[in-house]
Every structure is written in structure tokens, then in C-alpha cells.
Amino acid sequence: MEEPCLIEKSELNRLIERLIREGFLVLGPRVEDSAILYCEIQSMRDLPRGYRDTQEPGKYRVAESNGENYFEFNLGPHSWKQFLFPPKQSVSSCKKTDNGWEFTTNVDSPPKFAFLGVRACELAAIEVQDRVFLEGPFVDPVYQARRESTFIIAVNCTVAASTCFCTSMGTGPKCKSAFDLALTELDDGFVVEVGTTRGRSMISDLNIRKIDREHASDSQLLQQRACDQITKRMDTSGIRNLLLENLDHPHWDDVAKRCLSCTNCTMVCPTCFCSSVTEVSNLSGDQIERERQWDSCFNVDFSYTASGTVRDDVRSRYRQWLTHKLASWHDQFDSSGCVGCGRCITWCPVGIDLTAEVAAIRNTPFSNRTLPVIQPVSKAACAFPKDFKP
Amino acid sequence: MNAKPDLTKARRSSEPWHTFPVTIRRVCAEAPNVMTYDFEFDNHSDAQQYAFSPGQFNMLYVPGAGEAAISIAGRTNEGRFLKHTIRTVGVVTQAIAKGGVGMSLGLRGPFGTSWPVDFFSHQLKRDVIVVAGGIGLAPLRSLVLFLIQHREKVGSVRLLIGARSPEDVVYESELHEWSENGVEIHVTVDRPSLNWRGQVGVVTLLLGRIAIPRPQSTLVMTCGPEVMMRYVAKSAMDRKIPTENVWLTLERNMNCAIGLCGHCQLGPKFICKDGPVFRYDYVRDLLRVQHF
Numbered sequence: 221m222e223e224p225c226l227i228e229k230s231e232l233n234r235l236i237e238r239l240i241r242e243g244f245l246v247l248g249p250r251v252e253d254s255a256i257l258y259c260e261i262q263s264m265r266d267l268p269r270g271y272r273d274t275q276e277p278g279k280y281r282v283a284e285s286n287g288e289n290y291f292e293f294n295l296g297p298h299s300w301k302q303f304l305f306p307p308k309q310s311v312s313s314c315k316k317t318d319n320g321w322e323f324t325t326n327v328d329s330p331p332k333f334a335f336l337g338v339r340a341c342e343l344a345a346i347e348v349q350d351r352v353f354l355e356g357p358f359v360d361p362v363y364q365a366r367r368e369s370t371f372i373i374a375v376n377c378t379v380a381a382s383t384c385f386c387t388s389m390g391t392g393p394k395c396k397s398a399f400d401l402a403l404t405e406l407d408d409g410f411v412v413e414v415g416t417t418r419g420r421s422m423i424s425d426l427n428i429r430k431i432d433r434e435h436a437s438d439s440q441l442l443q444q445r446a447c448d449q450i451t452k453r454m455d456t457s458g459i460r461n462l463l464l465e466n467l468d469h470p471h472w473d474d475v476a477k478r479c480l481s482c483t484n485c486t487m488v489c490p491t492c493f494c495s496s497v498t499e500v501s502n503l504s505g506d507q508i509e510r511e512r513q514w515d516s517c518f519n520v521d522f523s524y525t526a527s528g529t530v531r532d533d534v535r536s537r538y539r540q541w542l543t544h545k546l547a548s549w550h551d552q553f554d555s556s557g558c559v560g561c562g563r564c565i566t567w568c569p570v571g572i573d574l575t576a577e578v579a580a581i582r583n584t585p586f587s588n589r590t591l592p593v594i595q596p597v598s599k600a601a602c603a604f605p606k607d608f609k610p
Numbered sequence: 611m612n613a614k615p616d617l618t619k620a621r622r623s624s625e626p627w628h629t630f631p632v633t634i635r636r637v638c639a640e641a642p643n644v645m646t647y648d649f650e651f652d653n654h655s656d657a658q659q660y661a662f663s664p665g666q667f668n669m670l671y672v673p674g675a676g677e678a679a680i681s682i683a684g685r686t687n688e689g690r691f692l693k694h695t696i697r698t699v700g701v702v703t704q705a706i707a708k709g710g711v712g713m714s715l716g717l718r719g720p721f722g723t724s725w726p727v728d729f730f731s732h733q734l735k736r737d738v739i740v741v742a743g744g745i746g747l748a749p750l751r752s753l754v755l756f757l758i759q760h761r762e763k764v765g766s767v768r769l770l771i772g773a774r775s776p777e778d779v780v781y782e783s784e785l786h787e788w789s790e791n792g793v794e795i796h797v798t799v800d801r802p803s804l805n806w807r808g809q810v811g812v813v814t815l816l817l818g819r820i821a822i823p824r825p826q827s828t829l830v831m832t833c834g835p836e837v838m839m840r841y842v843a844k845s846a847m848d849r850k851i852p853t854e855n856v857w858l859t860l861e862r863n864m865n866c867a868i869g870l871c872g873h874c875q876l877g878p879k880f881i882c883k884d885g886p887v888f889r890y891d892y893v894r895d896l897l898r899v900q901h902f
Contacts (some may be wrong), residue, residue, distance in 0.1 A: 311627045312627040312629060314629070314673045314716065316673075319652070319714075320631055320633060320652060320714030321631055321673055321714050321715065321716060322631070323628075323629035323630075323631060323716050325625050325627045325628050325629070326627075352870065353870065356868075356869055356870070356883070357868075357869065357883055358626045358868035358869060358870065358883070359626075360626070360870055361625065361626070361627070464877075467899050467902065468899075493870065493872060494871060494872030494873070495865075495866070495870070495871045495872070496865055496871065496873070497676075497677070497865060497866065497871075498676075499673070499674050499675065499676050501673075501674050505673075505674055508673045508674055510627070512871075515871070515872070515873075517872065522872075522873060523862055523863060523873055523874070523875070524862070524863050525836070525861055525862050525863070526697075526699065526835075526861065527835070527836075530862065530901060530902075531901045531902075532901065533901065535901075536900075536901035536902070539902075540875075540902070543877075544875065547878075548875075548877050548878035550878075551877075551878030552878050552880070590895075592877065592895030592896055592898075592899070593891065593892075593894070593895050594877060594878055594879075594892070594895070594896070
């Protein structure tokens with residue numbers, strides 16, 4: 221990677237203009253509905269300059285401060301997931317003809333996205349979803365079409381919320397890779413790191429200065445400040461086995477007493493990927509869209525078999541979410557499903573904090589522990605000869 | 611990771627939502643509320659291209675009602691139609707039952723893993739015990755046909771069928787033919803009718819009774835209610851059949867069938883793509899956990 225450089229703050233406007241000129245839909249943080257949301261951005265004026273947020277379990281507030289910075293806040297309820305994996309998206313449609321039904325797979329042409337202000341934990345979250353949607357045996361065409369063209373301008377955190385724990389998950393606060401450009405906001409400019417050749421060419425017509433030692437050290441100090449402000453910790457050592465061998469731990473009952481099963485945590489989570497396809501029909505019933513919508517493992521009817529609902533109590537639904545996120549995700553996708561963004565803590569209406577729940581399980585040994593044996597199924601052992609026609 | 615993911619790796623089935631138009635050509639009543647439907651692909655090219663392995667499933671789609679994951683029972687004798695045996699329970703299966711012959715619908719598939727036939731070889735000639743509970747015989751039907759077709763690769767083939775009552779036994783008309791082709795068939799029912807002369811009791815009892823001369827080289831493949839399959843596995847262990855020789859197939863509400871929607875998870879397994887056919891010891895511990 222090449223040496224970082226420095227740009228005046230106003231140069232960011234020129235970068236936004238250029239992206240718009242090149243056909244990108246620029247999305248970035250903006251104060252809307254008393255929260256910092258990710259919306260369309262036309263210029264730097266739209267950014268939450270001087271706004272700060274405070275976050276606690278079950279609490280989120282945004283207020284103007286006397287600061288002048290554009291990115292001195294942490295994550296709101298939105299994540300970039302909503303653009304790459306839309307909350308509602310038609311996947312196929314069908315039309316009644318004289319000879320039966322005609323089926324079409326919907327290949328939409330989404331706008332080219334430019335994400336401005338992607339934090340380190342969010343880069344990690346995008347990476348997690350890339351594994352889910354692009355690297356399995358099946359590729360999700362909806363995600364793929366959006367992800368391919370997305371331009372990413374990351375921003376290094378210079379402050380942290382009380383709910384942040386990226387340092388525990390090894391995802392932040394510094395943006396290390398997976399961006400086209402990464403910014404660190406100083407009082408008098410942005411330090412710009414270039415991650416790709418596409419990023420390099422996008423800043424080719426900006427007024428770029430060489431970075432001097434003072435700017436370099438300021439940038440370091442600010443990033444260290446964010447790091448120092450992170451107080452929440454989650455001990456992830458052996459976490460997969462810890463959770464899977466404690467599936468009958470009494471603490472799940474304790475969480476179940478507090479959890480409302482409201483699905484908020486799964487909606488704000490930047491990696492949760494569950495969905496359901498529903499039928500959307502016109503009045504005459506001859507034109508139907510199959511619409512995929514976000515779903516949640518906290519919904520009672522989320523999983524069922526011929527003999528009924530699989531997880532009919534809150535205990536088993538919370539356990540499903542947490543063990544999937546922190547344990548079985550490792551089996552499925554070779555990484556944790558948690559990036560330490562803390563959204564599920566902030567947006568839980570009763571302030572359930574997953575780091576505290578994991579700690580409670582870790583700290584109260586349960587006598588009846590057994591680690592289930594889970595081995596990968598060998599695909600080779602299951603393959604039938606291709607020429608077989610019964 | 612790169613800012614731009616390497617999409618050359620993103621090969622594979624890029625159109626997981628592709629739906630084939632099919633038409634129901636024949637309906638055959640199997641048991642109360644259970645029918646076998648013969649589906650024909652509307653497009654000849656789809657029929658040519660479509661190939662499945664026994665144990666896999668299709669998503670049957672009734673526009674307006676939705677999709678249901680249904681195991682593939684095989685093809686008709688002449689190979690022209692695809693068979694699905696379906697119990698009428700939900701919105702989709704009710705719509706299919708109501709539609710009947712001539713109904714036009716959609717089909718996505720095939721999906722999932724299949725029965726492990728790599729274990730069959732001329733040298734080993736393993737014995738096979740197929741255990742079906744009620745309509746659980748459906749995903750085993752094409753396996754039985756495979757075993758008949760590859761008789762030289764297997765030792766003895768036994769089919770144990772458990773049903774609630776005599777009228778709940780599916781594929782009755784075919785059983786005779788299978789038995790003529792060397793499949794030893796035992797049927798047991800929970801509730802006998804007046805003229806029933808066969809066995810009475812749960813299917814696991816049959817497994818306890820039959821001779822198993824070579825347990826180490828005997829394979830058990832089962833489909834039925836989860837409880838039944840767990841007892842089948844237990845009986846197999848009791849008869850000294852190694853756990854790795856026992857295979858079963860699981861169900862849960864598959865919604866996308868491609869491992870992306872999350873509905874059918876059982877711990878770390880996506881039943882749609884890691885299953886539905888599993889080696890028993892790979893899921894045994896997961897099945898033990900209540901509400902998991």
C-alpha cells in the first residue's frame with residue numbers, strides 16, 4: 221500500500237462530486253429522525269458535522285456538540301447491509317399465460333453505490349456477508365449485483381461508544397484493508413489512505429499534499445484515542461466450544477426472562493442474513509412477485525417441521541441467535557458472525573448485552589456440560605453417479 | 611478480502627431462483643391425504659438437463675401460494691415424468707391437491723445431498739437395510755430402485771416399512787415388483803385393520819428381529835419421523851452396526867433451499883445444503899438438544 225496523503229476538508233466535496241459525476245449513488249451518514257442514518261449524500265453539507273451520539277445498552281441519543289468534525293460519532297441503527305442485501309427485494313416473478321405459468325428470475329440493475337464513512341467493524345461485516353452470499357455453493361445474485369460495483373470510502377474511528385467492542389473481535393478500530401479509500405479526520409484535513417487502484421484514480425484530480433510528521437502523529441493519536449475509549453470487552457477464547465457445550469446452561473432461562481423476542485438485534489446486526497420469500501400478487505392473481513424480506517430467528521414461526529415449531533420459547537430463540545452468531549458461524553463460514561459493532565446492545569429495548577451474557581455463561585460453570593460432536597459432511601461420500609437415471 | 615470481491619470464484623449456480631415450468635400429468639392416491647404426482651417438464655430442454663440423485667429434494671412452487679420442499683421420489687418407469695409423493699398439510703400442498711391433473715406450477719431443484727452410494731462396490735457387497743416410516747419411503751424409493759439396478763454391488767437388500775395403519779403404506783403396487791427383484795420387504799403397522807395378517811408394532815422392533823450376519827458391512831438408511839429415526843439408529847447400534855454406517859434424512863422448513871435464508875438450520879448445519887441426507891453420527895448430538 222502506498223504512503224498516505226493529506227487533503228483539505230473541502231476536497232471531500234470534490235470527491236463526492238466526482239463520484240456522482242461517474243454515476244455513483246453516494247451514501248453516507250446524515251442526521252434523520254434523531255439518529256445518524258445512512259442516506260443519499262449530495263455534498264459534505266449533508267454530513268452530521270458537529271453531531272455526537274451517546275450510546276448505552278437500550279439507549280441512543282444524538283446531539284449537536286461544539287465540534288467541527290464531520291465524522292466524530294459512532295454507529296447508528298443503519299448498516300450498509302440494507303444496500304447490499306435489501307430488506308425487501310423481488311427475486312423472481314411469474315405471469316400466467318395461455319400455456320401455464322411463465323417464470324422469470326429477476327436480474328435487476330441496481331445503482332453503483334459509493335459508501336462514505338464505513339467504519340472498520342463495518343468493513344469486517346461486509347466481509348462476513350461476502351462469505352455468506354458469494355462464497356458458498358450458491359451465489360446470491362441480488363447481493364452479487366450490488367457488491368461488485370460498490371466503491372468504499374472507509375473512515376477511521378476517532379471516538380468510541382460505550383457499546384463498541386471491535387478490539388475484542390479483532391475487527392477495529394483501524395481500517396486495515398477492504399476499502400478503496402480510507403480517511404482519518406484531523407482538525408485541518410483528512411489523511412487519505414489508498415487501498416485500490418480504483419481508489420487511487422478517484423482522487424487523481426484532488427489537491428493532494430504530502431503528509432508531514434505532525435499530521436501522521438495526529439492521525440495516530442486520534443486512532444489511539446478511539447482505541448482507548450473502548451471499554452467493553454468480550455473474551456472470545458474458545459467461545460465456540462464454550463457456547464456449544466453449554467446449550468443447557470441455566471443462564472439461557474435468565475436471558476429469556478428479559479428478552480422480548482422483538483427481533484431488533486437481528487434487524488440492526490450488520491451480518492444477520494435470514495430472510496423469507498413471500499408472494500405478492502396482483503388482484504387478478506395472474507402476475508406474482510416473489511419478494512424476499514429480512515426475517516429473524518426470533519420469530520416463532522421461523523423454523524418448523526411437520527411436527528410443529530422448532531423453537532417455541534424465548535430461551536431457545538435467544539440461544540439460537542447467540543450460538544449461531546458466536547459459535548456455529550465458525551463451522552459454517554470460518555469466522556465469527558459478530559464484528560463487535562455493539563448495535564444489538566444499543567438497540568435492544570431492554571438493554572440485553574451479549575458480552576455480559578457470554579461472560580455470565582463463562583463465569584458460572586455448569587456441571588452438565590457436553591460438547592456435541594459436529595463434523596463436516598463429506599460431499600464426496602454423498603455424490604451419486606451423474607449418469608444414474610432411476 | 612479486497613474492496614472488490616474476487617467474483618471469478620463466484621461461479622456455481624448463479625441462478626438459484628431459476629424455476630422450471632412443470633405440469634401435473636398423473637395423480638395416484640397412496641394413502642389417506644397422501645398422493646403421488648407425476649410431473650412433466652413443459653420444456654423439453656429442461657427435462658434433458660435435469661438430473662437428480664436419490665435423497666435430493668425439489669422446491670415445488672404454486673404461484674400465489676408459495677414454495678414447499680418435497681423430496682424426489684424418482685421417475686416413472688419410462689423415465690418421462692418426475693414423481694413426488696406429497697402429504698396434503700400446508701397451503702402449498704393443499705393447492706397442489708386441489709389443482710390435480712393438468713395443473714401448471716413451478717419447480718426449482720434438485721437441491722441437497724443424496725444417499726451415500728459410494729459405499730457400494732463389487733468387492734464389498736455390503737448389506738443394506740432401508741427403514742421407512744410412513745411417507746418417509748418417498749425419498750428412499752429411488753434408492754431402492756438404485757439398489758435393484760446395481761444388484762451386483764450389494765449383498766442383501768431389506769426394506770422395513772412402518773406405517774400407522776395398513777392403508778398408510780405407500781407404493782403398495784410397487785412393493786411386489788421390488789420383492790420380485792430381490793428386495794426382502796417387511797411391513798409393520800401400529801393399528802392393524804381386521805384383515806391385516808402382517809406384523810404389528812413399531813418398525814424398530816423389526817430391526818431388532820431380522821438377522822444381521824455382517825453388522826460391520828451393513829448399511830442402514832432411514833427416513834421417517836425424527837423420533838423413529840433416533841430409535842432406528844439406537845437399534846442399529848444395539849445390533850453392532852457401526853454409527854458411521856447409519857444414514858438419515860432430516861426436514862425443516864427450507865425457504866430458499868440454497869443455504870442463504872437461515873430457516874432450516876440445525877446448529878451449524880443447513881439442512882438444505884449440508885443435508886437433507888446426513889450420516890447419523892454427524893447430527894446425533896444436535897438432535898439430542900431440545901428446541902435447537
